[in-house]
Amino acid sequence: MAFIARAANQALAHNAQWYAAQVREYWQRRELHAALARGVYRLTQGKANAAEVAELVESQLQAAQHETGADVQTLEGMLSDAIGNVRDAKQRGLTLGLSTGLEILDRETGGFFPGELTVLAVRPSIGKSALAVELAARIAEPQAGKPSRRVLFASLEMSAEQIAHRFLNRATGIPVRRIQSATLDANELSQLDHAREKLRSLGLKAYVSSRASMTRIRARARVLAAQDGLDLLVIDYLGLIQGDARQSPYERTTAISRELKQLALELGKPVLCLAQLNRAAAQSGGPPTLEHLRDSGAIEQDADNCWLLNREHREATEASLIVAKQRQGAVGSIELEFKPDRMSFDVPTIRYTEWDGGPI
Template sequence: MSDNIAPFPGEAPTGDESAEDAPKVLPHNLEAEQQLLGALLYNNDAAARVLDFLRPEHFFQPLHGRIYEAILTLIERGELANPVTLKMRFEQDEAMTEMGGAGYLIDLTARAVTIIRAEEYARILYDLFLRRQIILLSEEMADRSRTADLDDTATTQIEDAESRLYSLAEAGEAKNDLKSFRIAIGESLDRIEAAYKREGQLVGVTTGLRDLDQRLGGMHRTDLVILAGRPGMGKSSLAMTIALNASRAYRPIYNDAGDIVDAEGAVVGVFSLEMSREQLATRIVSEQTRISSNDLRTGRIDKNAFMNQVVPATQELTELPLYIDDTPAISIAQLRSRARRLKRQHGLGMIIIDYIQLMRPSGQKRVENRVQEITEITQGLKAVAKELNVPVLALSQLSRQVEQRDDKRPQLSDLRESGSIEQDADVVMFVYREAYYAQKDKPDEENFAEVEKWQEKMAQIYNRAEVIIGKQRHGPTGTVEVFFEPEFTIFRDLDTHHSPADIH
């Protein structure tokens, strides 16, 4: 350090202290901070090289952080930032007074590095900031681990630490810089070309349902897709149908270097908050083998059915890139952490959550206002979709007001805590089965004419379900009809060439 700049109070141990007795100082480089600030004061153009990633809090010396913030403020206003224009701002600053007053700003300018090296010095400071944060986080986690708070489990602490470390790693990366429209058009053309070359010409991940894919163009990356319905409509079954179809269609696409750059279908991560992993697996096996889940659970199947239906189905299912997490009341932070890990290990391509209202926010304390909680959850899910570049399909309940209307087809206003869900979602879909309600309206057996009319209607609607697209940023809304088999809760394409009663 040059003679004309005094050391900051407490910057280094005195010569009287031994190395063992000296306090441990967090990693820092005050000289680099001074030289970078000097470069900014000497030539304001240097700010353009560092302001995208360097923040005032990244400086070790708080005074330097305040000087940096003042420099950026003036530059953003289109004003000149130099010792003269900054002088008034720091006349009452105690730390500046200890350093000799406003003359310290002139001393900083004299120590300036070249504009070319400004970014290099800023990167050094950011790296030191990360090191300090890692040390502080490790100390905090060590103290936290020593407590006996039963609500703060070790697993929760690990996931919290992992999430915070990941956030640190991402914080200084300028990934979303302004790009020329030429680049944006090029990226769009790449996506269109990929869709053109794909089977079915889809931009996103296939749902496996022909008409739904045509309406949506598949499940788009970074999209938050809400699938809602009243109990008994089959929304969980439809979500698992999509999960199975997408994982079955998974075919990685490699570049010349052997790296996976795209894929048909997807590696799917399912977060099942309502059903256990075993219950969900049994339900899937039931759907695939057309053996009731009750018979599978109780073992009421013969050897032939077991060997020729159950065994082949389970063997095929175990090969699918489909992963299930059945943690109850999972938080956004936990989901993000596990999804990142899954993507890192297996190449995650789509996330399914069953369902939003069973999730909890990331904070330690629950928010009393449920609408605020749901807002934090949906915003968090949208952030996960963008961060991991995958579609997130999240199931949601509908309010009971649906049951009060003659026409029970769901609407956007029927979403529970609908404001935040509707606002944050890119696509909102509803599952509706008219037969579910018509079954409850069966006439008395003595009224033969009415019973016959009811039976004719049921024959037409029994195997029909509607997927109502109530919102879509990328395309049209409307209704898609699909085939539904209530005995095994199976969804598939509707055969429009035959009556539903003939399809079995």
């Protein structure tokens, strides 16, 4: 109260910003103190276990630290920022979007954009994690003359060793099963060592947890963004993110998808989250559609972009990536080729048929 009284009497135009910063500092202190007090109370009263209290306090601390009050902006300011970003990107020879590493996908979508949530939905065993690894690897690969791009791969499905096996398989073509069984000859072991040296240059880090909640994912992403920088967050996959057990599956998924969109906006970075299509997608006999997402909470509504990966069966090499929703652009579809030896996706290879000398 003494500070408020002093500010009312002494604050002038030239030091108004300093006083505003001090008011914010005192408010943050009060919020942090209250969050810690609530956590101590819940622990001492036995109202929650340690993990639940830790998540609650962590969430409240983050909210206090990242509340900026800068949510109201003038149109003039927004227009100036937008045009400035365009000019800056053009001058540096860059695009506003983060390249996916697949040129045909960039032409269709423009890449990943800051603050956008892209959902990649796939039927089981069709290549959900394989495409996620492919995109993460392409984006994190150093590009000549361009700043390195940093990717956080949050996996709730694969262990750290399984992720490493995927990247080694992609780099060498040695089947994952052979890497896992360690039945490799000297030449193949040498290939793994060479691949490791090459992969060390990737700007990729992994957060591995089979029971991660949005609070934990948000905390890891924010810490990495503050310490090393972050260009893309990949989450594999939405259905495994821990939510409120008291909610129905539909309500839980809706809450998580909304938090994912909020996280993209808070970070000011793109988020790519994998999701599993419902059973009807496998039973339909045709390519997946947004209808196969619509009983899975509010994923479609919260996502800026919805991509649906389609392969007729798990042995098929022909694949298509359907851009079923694009908030800032048109929908469409691109053809991809699945390479089972490396569990990767690429632009389809053009195959020529040898001319037999007959009429064309």
